[in-house]
Amino acid sequence: MLSTRGESYAEAGLANGYLGPPKSLFNKDNKAGVVSFGNAENFLMQDVILEYIRTQAAPGLDPTSLTYHEGPFGSRRLREAMARLITTYFHPVSPISSDHIVFTSGVTSLNAISALSLTDPGDGILLGQPIYGSFNGDLCVPSNCKLVYTTFQGDDPFGPNAVARYEEAFLKARDESGISVRALLICNPHNPLGRCYPRETLEAFLRFCQKYQIHLISDEVYALSVYDDDDSGFISILSINPADIGVDPALIHVLYGMSKDFAAAGLRLGCLISQNQRLLQAVLSISRFHWPSTISCSIATAILEDQNFIETFLQRSRRLLRSHRDLATKALEEAGIPYAPGPIAGFFLWIDLSKCLDPTIVANQGEWEAESHLSGRIRQIGVEMSSGYAYHNEAAGWFRVIFTVDVETLKEGLSRIIELYRSSGGSS
Structure with missing residues (x-):
């Protein structure tokens, strides 16, 4: 049938x-x-957040919120507002503009789009253990890629030595199973361990990806939900200068959204931040099938433009x-x-x-x-x-x-x- x-x-x-x-x-x-x-x-x-939406964001809706507006990837105003948030809190070493950001209907959509854009059927995506369980459905079902899980066998998964475990998993998948791993996917902050990767480990990840010419996808949806006393735990992959360690910036991609930090999963808004123009072109095309609500985009714009709030x-x-x-x-x-x-x-x-x-x-x-x-x-x-x-x-x-x-x-x-x-x- x-x-x-x-x-x-x-x-x-x-x-x-x-x-x-x-x-x-x-x-x-x-x-x-x-x-x-x-x-x-x-x-x-x-x-x-609901009170803010009712009293501050919703009254500002206009007729464009009931149209196709500027297309399926978020208005320029929304993308500019997100670029300011990323600049303020993620401390990127390279300027982030609206042209580096594409919105879809949630980070779940972006997971699927990333797998579709970066892997062919049978190619692999490398992850650590444990990891967010729904990656399997999000990544594999749409693209027919394979997930390659890394065991740490007692090593600290956040320490730089953990990169050796990832390399072991990468080589085993390549040499024993014939799987061409195309990307490393990390959660930073981590789900479910609730920790952040230190800078030296992130740099080691970048060198590893450069060595084998694979993409690094950093899922940073909990970036602003770090609650340690001095708020120093989170380091975005965007804040590391790839030129300093000889890494191609076209291999680096960040996923972010409104669901976690802004307590607004129902808005269904996620965005890719990347300077890989070819990937952005692919995601712009695929976004037609993952079109976020224009009303959600308008509400999110109002939130993101209110820096005091x-x-x-x-x-x-x-x-x-x-x-x-x-x-x-x-x-x-x-x-x-x-x-x-x-x-x-x-x-x-x-x-x-x-x-x-x-x-x-x-x-x-x-x-x-x-x-x-x-x-x-x-x-x-x-x-x-x-x-x-x-x-x-x-x-x-x-x-x-x-x-x-x-x-x-x-x-x-x-x-x-x-x-x-x-x-x-x-x-x-």
Whole structure:
């Protein structure tokens, strides 16, 4: 009935998580409801951004917001406003103009477009472990590329020595599987580990990409959600001068959007920042099929042009992120639940529930089957979380907790997890 391509989309089931009846979520009036730690959104700041949209952005809409306007890639005014934001907060070494920016309907779209533009079917994209789980669907289904995952085997994935692990994975894919790796994709800040790459590691990534002439795609969607005390953790790949280390700037690309830092996933706006003119031409063409709403573009323009609002918004957001991170880590530490060290960015903690894995299932069916069973138990206690398997973790039993929910929901979800941990033989 379908083409091969159509069958691959039907089999992928990329919308399955959104199907089915609405869940009965936990709130003050529904104490037995489900605590959702599933979607990484900054629910803490949604009221603030919504009030701004209602009172400041929406009244400024004009008839052009109901037209095709300047095309499918964002108006020049929007791209200029984003260029100012990038210049202010990302500290690029080369001037960023509107001509270096293309908007689409979200960073998810950009993932697909990047894979379509940079890989042929069967080519590879290199990633570390763990990593955002939906990259598999975003990248592979549209383009039929292959993802090549890097294991670190105890090495710090943020240290410069980790580049040797990436090179091992690259060479193994090339020499043993015949996969031509065309790009390295990193999350900086990292999802789900909540850390930022130091400058020396980013420079090592750039040298590695130059050595093998592969692209470096830096997903920086959490760039302004860094909440460490001195706000010094995030270094954009744009802030490193490629000429100083002999790297071709045409290999460097950044993905950014409004979903995370601006608590506005519903706007569906993401942008590519690149100085590779041929790639930009490709993305401009493909953007016709990923056209963002002109109303969303108008709202985003109003937000991005209000620099006083942005600074106030980000300061408040960082305070709340740090406060909720502290609440969650304190509860986990008191319960003896380990979590990945050093989280300073994003909306999540990567927690270790491996002590809850059923040893009989591990012995008879393996650790990943045991993790699947544990995921079922977690759903039974009314908590939703992404699992280590979904995020290509090296070991089973790890899960992602979202702490950017209201305090009552966060406490309830953590208490359910802690009770499960203790009942499964974990520390008290």
